[in-house]
Amino acid sequence: MPKPIxxxxxxxxxxxxxxxxxDSFGRAITYLRLSVTDRCDFRCVYCMAEEMTFVPRAQxxxxxxxxxxxxxxxxxxxxxxxxxxxxxxxxxxxxxLLGELGAIKALNELVITTNGSHLKxxxxxxxxxxxxxxxxxxDTLDPIQFKELTRTGDLAKVLEGIDYCKSLNFARxxxxxxxxxxxxxDQVIPLIxxxxxxxxxxxxxxxxxxxxxxxxxxxxEFVSSAQLRELITECFDIETSSENTGGxxxxxxxxxxxxxxxxxxxxxxxxxxxxxxVRVSAEGKLLLCLGNEHAVDLKAVLxxxxxxxxxxxxxxxxxxxxxxxKHHFEQDDxxxxxxxxxxxx
Numbered sequence: 001m002p003k004p005i006x007x008x009x010x011x012x013x014x015x016x017x018x019x020x021x022x023d024s025f026g027r028a029i030t031y032l033r034l035s036v037t038d039r040c041d042f043r044c045v046y047c048m049a050e051e052m053t054f055v056p057r058a059q060x061x062x063x064x065x066x067x068x069x070x071x072x073x074x075x076x077x078x079x080x081x082x083x084x085x086x087x088x089x090x091x092x093x094x095x096x097l098l099g100e101l102g103a104i105k106a107l108n109e110l111v112i113t114t115n116g117s118h119l120k121x122x123x124x125x126x127x128x129x130x131x132x133x134x135x136x137x138x139d140t141l142d143p144i145q146f147k148e149l150t151r152t153g154d155l156a157k158v159l160e161g162i163d164y165c166k167s168l169n170f171a172r173x174x175x176x177x178x179x180x181x182x183x184x185x186d187q188v189i190p191l192i193x194x195x196x197x198x199x200x201x202x203x204x205x206x207x208x209x210x211x212x213x214x215x216x217x218x219x220x221e222f223v224s225s226a227q228l229r230e231l232i233t234e235c236f237d238i239e240t241s242s243e244n245t246g247g248x249x250x251x252x253x254x255x256x257x258x259x260x261x262x263x264x265x266x267x268x269x270x271x272x273x274x275x276x277x278v279r280v281s282a283e284g285k286l287l288l289c290l291g292n293e294h295a296v297d298l299k300a301v302l303x304x305x306x307x308x309x310x311x312x313x314x315x316x317x318x319x320x321x322x323x324x325x326k327h328h329f330e331q332d333d334x335x336x337x338x339x340x341x342x343x344x345x
Contacts, residue, residue, distance in 0.1 A: 020077040021316070023323040031080045031246050031277035032073045036066060036094055038282050040087040042115050043151035044139075046178050046207050046221075050151060061284045061299050063093060067100040069280055069298055070107075072312045080109040080246050082135075086282065089118040095125040102130035109246070111135070113176070117153060119161025123168055132171040133245075135203075136162055139177045140187040141194055149183060166198065174201040174262075179228060180221040188228060189235050196259045203249045203262030204228050208290070225250075225263035232261065246276065266290070272326035286316065288323040 021029035038055050040048070061069070070081055081101060088094060089112075101110050112126060113135040126134065138158060140146050146155040165173055177184075177191055188204070195202040207222060229252070232238060236254050238261060243251040249262030279287040284299025296319040298312065305311040 021073075021320045023320050025323075025325055027275055027323075028077070029276055029278055029320055029323075030078055031082070032070070032078045033082045033084050033277060033279040034066060034070060035084045035086065035280065035282045036063075036088045036091040036097065037086040039090060040085055040115065041090055041117055042087065042153045044137075044178075045149055045151065045183075046180065055283055060282050061302075063091075063097045063100075065284065065299060065302050066097055066280075068302060068309070068312065069284070070101050071104060072309055072316060074104050074106045075309070076313055076316060079107060080111070081107060083110075083112040084279075085114075087115050087117065088112060089114055089122045095122070095129065098125060098129035098131065102128075109133070113137070115150075115153070116158035116161045119158070120164045123161065123165045126165075127168050127170065133174065134165055134170055134172075135174045135176050137177075138162075138175045138191065139179070140184045141190050142184075142187065145184060145187070162198070162200075172201060174203060176203050176205055178205050178207055179223050180207065181223050182221060185223060185231075188231055192232065192236060192254070192259070192261065195261075196254055196257045199258050201251075201260045201262065203264055205264040206266055208266055225265040228263065248275075275323075275326075278320070278323070286319050288319060289326075292324045294322055294324060 023029065037060065042048075043050055043052070073081070083094075083098070083101075085091070091097075098110070101107065110129065110131050111133045112131055114137070116136040116138065119134075119136065136158065139149050141155070143155045146153055146158075162173060175191065175195055177187070179185055179188060191202060194200070204225065206225060229238075237256070238252040238254055241251040241253040241260055243253075243260050243262075248264045248266075250265070251260045251262045253260055275289075279290070280298060281287060281295075284297060284302070286296040286298050288294040288296075296315060298315060301312050301315045
């Protein structure tokens, strides 16, 4: 794949300390979630419809374009990039992109979120590219329940991938779990036990109303972070932690272990005031807020002005000024029709 476009402000030069991307509410944007595909080999019931229509491959950004977008953001002060999907590890030649991103000296953190199904076969490439931390979506340790929730997934393959990553000594592996009241609430304690026994972290994520689903009514399945903490304290001694990984999780420490429990609470404990991130979808749409439709087509800018990174950077700067103050989520009020796989992790 050709090298990303270059200019005088090379990504090999350390970024200045003064933030370059600041929205109209004074929030510095330092974190980009970069989607490489909207496709996924799972069909998780809270994330997708069983029958999905994906973006035609011809409409996706090329890996070179994604690398150019990443470079532009780092030149504007972004220091953390998370690769997402869909399932990022099913994108053909994704290792090439990882290598490009890992070579950007201004990038402090290159991380990835995955469903774990292809983790074992790609783990070494992730390590070689400089990925330090991996988030693995894991909602249950019950194989039957896992199959029901993902519709297509094989729990054994995911656990094997986690185990293999542990052997490669990544800086940190974290589990992400979406808990539904009548589906997998019984898995909260086993998941924490698993994390604790394997020196992993775990975050519990409130279900978000992205896309229309038919498996359940979101308001009837909703479990708040506070309710989960109340359940967890019946079995574990936890205390608030100052841990901050640059994302939306608010962490608690399990006393007597290295495990931290994070809570991502878009409904009950809105985190918009400290939002430091934006998303770019696999087709190059800069999404300014998880819960809003505000978007700018960066792919169109790239193709209209090839090899002109300044035009791309200016489009990003202009867009950040339009970032909304916050989202307004209601469990069954689907204001955002795109599914999470199209949003980008």
